[in-house]
Amino acid sequence: MRSSAGSGGLSTEKKSTVLVLVLFVDLILISSQIMLGNRQSLLQSVVANMVMPLQLTFQKATDFAGNELDRYVFLRGVFKKYQLLKKKHVDLRVENYSLKRELRDLRALAGAKRKFSRFLLATVISVDINFPYASLVIDRGTRAGLVENNVVLNTDAELVGKITRPLTAFSAQVRLVTSPIGGTGAAIESNMLEGLLKGGNGASCSFQYLLANKPVRLGDRVITSGTDLIYPSYLPIGKVTAIGQDYLTQKITVRPFFVDKPLHKLVVLLHE
Amino acid sequence: MNNRFRTILFIVLAVGQFVFARHYYSLRFTIDLLFLIIFFIAIRSGFMTSILGAALIGFCSDYLTGGVMGVFSFSRTLAAFFLNSLSRFLDLKKNIFIFLLILVSLFLSNLAAFAFLVLIFKYKITASLLVFQPLSTALVGTLILAPKKTKSLLDVS
Numbered sequence: 001m002r003s004s005a006g007s008g009g010l011s012t013e014k015k016s017t018v019l020v021l022v023l024f025v026d027l028i029l030i031s032s033q034i035m036l037g038n039r040q041s042l043l044q045s046v047v048a049n050m051v052m053p054l055q056l057t058f059q060k061a062t063d064f065a066g067n068e069l070d071r072y073v074f075l076r077g078v079f080k081k082y083q084l085l086k087k088k089h090v091d092l093r094v095e096n097y098s099l100k101r102e103l104r105d106l107r108a109l110a111g112a113k114r115k116f117s118r119f120l121l122a123t124v125i126s127v128d129i130n131f132p133y134a135s136l137v138i139d140r141g142t143r144a145g146l147v148e149n150n151v152v153l154n155t156d157a158e159l160v161g162k163i164t165r166p167l168t169a170f171s172a173q174v175r176l177v178t179s180p181i182g183g184t185g186a187a188i189e190s191n192m193l194e195g196l197l198k199g200g201n202g203a204s205c206s207f208q209y210l211l212a213n214k215p216v217r218l219g220d221r222v223i224t225s226g227t228d229l230i231y232p233s234y235l236p237i238g239k240v241t242a243i244g245q246d247y248l249t250q251k252i253t254v255r256p257f258f259v260d261k262p263l264h265k266l267v268v269l270l271h272e
Numbered sequence: 273m274n275n276r277f278r279t280i281l282f283i284v285l286a287v288g289q290f291v292f293a294r295h296y297y298s299l300r301f302t303i304d305l306l307f308l309i310i311f312f313i314a315i316r317s318g319f320m321t322s323i324l325g326a327a328l329i330g331f332c333s334d335y336l337t338g339g340v341m342g343v344f345s346f347s348r349t350l351a352a353f354f355l356n357s358l359s360r361f362l363d364l365k366k367n368i369f370i371f372l373l374i375l376v377s378l379f380l381s382n383l384a385a386f387a388f389l390v391l392i393f394k395y396k397i398t399a400s401l402l403v404f405q406p407l408s409t410a411l412v413g414t415l416i417l418a419p420k421k422t423k424s425l426l427d428v429s
Contacts, residue, residue, distance in 0.1 A: 026349065
């Protein structure tokens with residue numbers, strides 16, 4: 001007679017489950033002893049392959065949540081940061097502008113110091129918008145030692161004009177060489193042909209009474225001749241841009257150098 | 273009386289297998305006496321006892337052979353399932369059926385073990401595992417169960 005111990009009323013499903021469970025345990029034990037090429041057992045590899053997707057999913061989920069949280073926190077303060085950065089940017093631009101100005105002044109000063117022994121730097125404070133080539137006003141006056149007929153140059157030591165009245169303690173008017181009033185004793189540098197240079201309220205000047213006995217070429221440099229007893233000689237003025245022949249004289253048009261350069265800082269030569 | 277005889281027989285078979293395992297290389301002869309214990313359990317006991325007993329005895333076989341743990345446990349569990357399912361349809365009073373049942377079940381069980389050991393673990397196993405061991409074990413098992421007295425004590429019907 002067959003013993004009923006352990007079999008009892010076990011259903012087929014339960015028997016199958018027990019059998020499969022026991023076999024499964026055996027297979028796991030066997031797989032733990034099968035060594036693969038990567039010096040890992042089959043069981044380790046299977047467990048790793050099963051766990052890795054879960055681990056990756058968990059890691060990516062936490063990364064995603066963390067990043068979103070960070071982004072949210074970041075966005076909360078971003079407008080305030082933007083405002084601060086904008087203010088900082090404006091401050092830096094202002095500082096940059098002021099430093100550029102300072103640098104430009106220092107360069108002008110250094111350039112003037114190399115050429116002239118006694119001078120002072122002045123800043124242009126106004127230009128007559130109706131006659132921009134006639135005169136301008138600088139921020140230095142009699143208090144700084146300026147007197148009438150002081151010679152005014154740009155920072156490249158090119159002739160701009162001279163000090164004229166009205167002359168106050170803290171400002172002075174500069175009559176430009178392009179002004180129709182007055183004139184400048186000038187000469188063509190290449191052949192020292194002298195004449196009187198007069199302005200016409202435009203960007204150019206023209207020679208008066210320049211004899212036609214010596215040839216003049218386009219592009220010739222024009223310098224002060226010193227014959228007017230106001231400007232020292234050999235100061236560069238401009239260059240010849242047009243030549244016209246008359247019966248005895250030449251009609252020479254000259255474009256001053258300072259016209260094509262910014263007039264921020266000017267050098268005023270003081271009398272010795 | 274039956275239980276006592278069965279216990280003594282199991283102990284004798286187990287000790288015999290241990291002794292045999294120690295002198296295996298000198299005897300040049302292979303037999304699996306532990307499988308006979310599985311056989312006796314499987315043909316008379318219930319499903320659960322057969323399966324769990326076979327798994328445990330299989331572990332003992334694994335330990336004794338010094339091979340891969342779990343291989344014989346697996347194969348013997350399958351054999352126990354096979355024996356447990358098939359024995360009810362056979363007339364085990366006839367010795368030929370006992371012989372054939374042991375032979376076939378041990379052959380199939382060893383075949384499963386052979387598959388693991390040779391194909392996966394690349395062990396060098398001779399044909400004795402598949403041929404001689406089932407034959408010798410079946411012979412010994414039949415001899416043990418051949419007397420009517422033994423059949424009666426082991427409740428083989």
